[in-house]
Amino acid sequence: xxxxxxxxxxxxxxxxxxxxxxxxxxxxxxLKASFGPEVHNIIKQVRDNTALQGLIFISGxxxxxxxxxxxxxxxxxxxxxxxQTLAHQGQQIxxxxxxxxxxxxxxxxxxxxxxxxxxxxxxxxxxxxxxxKTKLGLPEVQLGLLPGSGGTQRLPRLIGVSNALDMILTGKxxxxxxxxxxxxxxxxxxxxxxxxxAVERVAxxxxxxxxxxxxxxxxxxxxxxSLLFSMVEKKTEQKTRGNYPATKRIIDVIxxxxxxxxxxxxxxxxKAFGELAMTxxxxxxxxxxxxxxELKKEHGADAQPRPIKAxxxxxxxxxxxxxxxxxxxxxxxPVRIKDINNEGINHAxxxxxxxxxxxxxxxxxxxxxxxxxxxxxSGGTDYHGxxxxxxxxxxxxxxxxLKQKMVAExxxxxxxxxxxxxxxxxxxxxxxxxxxxxxxxxxxxxxxSPVDKMPLVEVIPHAGTSAETISTxxxxxxxxxxxxxxxxxxxxxxxNRILAPYVNEAMRCLVExxxxxxxxxxxVAFGFPVGPIQLLDEVGIDVGTKISPxxxxxxxxxxxxxxxxxxxxxxxxxxxxxxxxxxxxxGKGSRSKKQVDPAIYKLLGVSPKGQLAENxxxxxxxxxxxxxxxxxxxxxVVRSARDGDIGAVFGIGFxxxxxxxxxxxxxxxxxxxxxxxxxxxxxYGERFAPCDRLLQMVEEQRxxxxx
Numbered sequence: 200x201x202x203x204x205x206x207x208x209x210x211x212x213x214x215x216x217x218x219x220x221x222x223x224x225x226x227x228x229x230l231k232a233s234f235g236p237e238v239h240n241i242i243k244q245v246r247d248n249t250a251l252q253g254l255i256f257i258s259g260x261x262x263x264x265x266x267x268x269x270x271x272x273x274x275x276x277x278x279x280x281x282x283q284t285l286a287h288q289g290q291q292i293x294x295x296x297x298x299x300x301x302x303x304x305x306x307x308x309x310x311x312x313x314x315x316x317x318x319x320x321x322x323x324x325x326x327x328x329x330x331x332k333t334k335l336g337l338p339e340v341q342l343g344l345l346p347g348s349g350g351t352q353r354l355p356r357l358i359g360v361s362n363a364l365d366m367i368l369t370g371k372x373x374x375x376x377x378x379x380x381x382x383x384x385x386x387x388x389x390x391x392x393x394x395x396x397a398v399e400r401v402a403x404x405x406x407x408x409x410x411x412x413x414x415x416x417x418x419x420x421x422x423x424x425s426l427l428f429s430m431v432e433k434k435t436e437q438k439t440r441g442n443y444p445a446t447k448r449i450i451d452v453i454x455x456x457x458x459x460x461x462x463x464x465x466x467x468x469x470k471a472f473g474e475l476a477m478t479x480x481x482x483x484x485x486x487x488x489x490x491x492x493e494l495k496k497e498h499g500a501d502a503q504p505r506p507i508k509a510x511x512x513x514x515x516x517x518x519x520x521x522x523x524x525x526x527x528x529x530x531x532x533p534v535r536i537k538d539i540n541n542e543g544i545n546h547a548x549x550x551x552x553x554x555x556x557x558x559x560x561x562x563x564x565x566x567x568x569x570x571x572x573x574x575x576x577s578g579g580t581d582y583h584g585x586x587x588x589x590x591x592x593x594x595x596x597x598x599x600x601l602k603q604k605m606v607a608e609x610x611x612x613x614x615x616x617x618x619x620x621x622x623x624x625x626x627x628x629x630x631x632x633x634x635x636x637x638x639x640x641x642x643x644x645x646x647x648s649p650v651d652k653m654p655l656v657e658v659i660p661h662a663g664t665s666a667e668t669i670s671t672x673x674x675x676x677x678x679x680x681x682x683x684x685x686x687x688x689x690x691x692x693x694x695n696r697i698l699a700p701y702v703n704e705a706m707r708c709l710v711e712x713x714x715x716x717x718x719x720x721x722x723v724a725f726g727f728p729v730g731p732i733q734l735l736d737e738v739g740i741d742v743g744t745k746i747s748p749x750x751x752x753x754x755x756x757x758x759x760x761x762x763x764x765x766x767x768x769x770x771x772x773x774x775x776x777x778x779x780x781x782x783x784x785x786g787k788g789s790r791s792k793k794q795v796d797p798a799i800y801k802l803l804g805v806s807p808k809g810q811l812a813e814n815x816x817x818x819x820x821x822x823x824x825x826x827x828x829x830x831x832x833x834x835x836v837v838r839s840a841r842d843g844d845i846g847a848v849f850g851i852g853f854x855x856x857x858x859x860x861x862x863x864x865x866x867x868x869x870x871x872x873x874x875x876x877x878x879x880x881x882x883y884g885e886r887f888a889p890c891d892r893l894l895q896m897v898e899e900q901r902x903x904x905x906x
Contacts, residue, residue, distance in 0.1 A: 205234050257397065343478060443856055480856040500670045503670065515544050532678065590617065618642060622644055655683075655694070684837065722817055757886040
């Protein structure tokens, strides 16, 4: 049986060759090394056909051009040389495309990322559609890599070194108009005329290269370039703290290409790609990518989800407004909000309007599209319209009696199949469902604040929740653009349970006299996006400290917060939201930055002296988190090491380059984790005693991630 090709050549009557990229049996086009001979063969046919007027690359998929290279190719490499060879092969194909004597146009619709954009950069011009699905970027840095098929060399020459560094170092994805403004694409057209516009561009012949803006031309000179690289290196080091080796290599490779010429640039790109592919950081980041991709394919239970056509939200506060926003804008589902007064409804509607308005002002959205999104959200103070809701997400106060009342009201006013999903961070779902007439339809759905930004959601079934309810709730979370993990119905669920001992340990360091900013800095240097004390200020001290007593009651004294922390709450310190917490926050419009409030030390009765090394502070806080994560897996709170890693990285910003708490423990080895915990237990107390699961793993010489 003849193998279906991923690259199909068709020669039109006007002698323009069209290559349609359509990887068989795959939803997304990705580039594989095995396609090399196919592409070489097509390029040879094009080169040999002297009658051809031009060549167009276009996708046969409905919503993507090329989403990148197949990452499994890297996983299959045994050493740096094999990965370097992969990069050389990619560079060779792109060089052959760029060297064709006829105009070559990339006609882009949908995701054009990584190797896909590198292929487009090798073409002589690029056209893309104005569709919201169309995004262009080089996201390799997010996998601990750099673009390996010429991207580090072609992009700076096309859009200027400053713009290229920004794109490659952040991995950000550009919308069509942004790409046009930077000169990454030459034209933006409606999808219906994409091929026709590409044909027209071929007819114009090869256009002279675009002149870079004055700023980029200055930066292209030796002096401007030297200043730029010096500034970028400093800024990148501040941001990454040396934890992401790919960023330094990206800067070096671009610098070599511009300073020593393309040949040296391509060589150093391939070498750096090979070496980065073998780093533990890239392995961890790729592991996270595969784990989240796997999760997207799962239902969360052995049952097909029910169709979701309409959603209800109870409560128009910050969480309710955020849940309604992602349901309407990402899920494209009609959502109705119920609140006890019109003020709550208006607050929730304004929340969505403000977020959409920001997009309109930034030209990411047209005014008419804003209206369309807002039209999906409605609200009222009664249950009008709730009879046809497939799922209702409750986001009222953390009060058990109130939540049970909400269950009863939904059972009276909604359909017999309506799922009741409670957004609770601490109350057991079994208790919320205790008086329900249909307990099989009650489930927990724990979002993180702010809902529009945080990617994780915890799905919490109680013992009586049906499999169909679980899979339907997981489906809603995915539609909302979330990564859902199914966790056990126990105090703190998973994320808050591993976060609490980490934050508590930071508080203990503070009470012992370590300065606030030193503690935060120690954990940022370790790899967290913010330190634990700043995190408490961001969440709200009043909210963040509510969960400790619940966890202490459930699991004992290892969850006890230091006693004198209560003095901070009693001083009406809520954190950023009321301008004073551990830090003082300047008012809106002020240019000054937040700073530690020295009054904190007086309240706690300590004088900051800072005797511990930063790595000792980080070790104390992180080890408490790791030990608790191992307990959660042992107790079945998380179903797998994979879910536990995703939950920690996406929910609380556990350093992605370490791959999550379980992958990190594997990299240290169970023996080393136990040894560190035992040392800390002898020095600081029994709360550090390693859990049974870890001791057992040392005995059996096992890892969390089976190799």
